[in-house]
Amino acid sequence: PINSNIDPSLLQRAFTALWTSIVGNRKVVFGIAKRIEDLTFLRELIEAGKIRSVIDRHYPLEQTAEAHRYVETGHKKGNVVITVEHNDKT
Structure with a gap:
């Protein structure tokens, strides 16, 4: 289940910080849904086998x-x- 209390932008910043600490100051872009409804929709598509x-x-x-x-x-x-x-x- 997706925790709706997690701010997606916080996750994006965490991933970016981790990646930057590993590979240096290269520009890194991570895409992440901004709304919980988008994450839920993506989860449903994955579970239905529509996205692989x-x-x-x-x-x-x-x-x-x-x-x-x-x-x-x-x-x-x-x-x-x-x-x-x-x-x-x-």
Whole structure:
């Protein structure tokens, strides 16, 4: 479920800050829905199978710079995914 109390612009700023801290001062643009209704509509489309993501490659967080270099080549055929490990032993 989507938490309607989360401000989408706050999430966008968090992602931008994380990305900038990893790859430096390069310009990064992240798109995110501004209204909860838009997020709900997108979720419904995904759950209905009307939107599918195309994944070209996966990279662990430690290889983000390499992933960025791959994207800059212009040869990617889909999305490039950065995987962040989650440690349950906290």
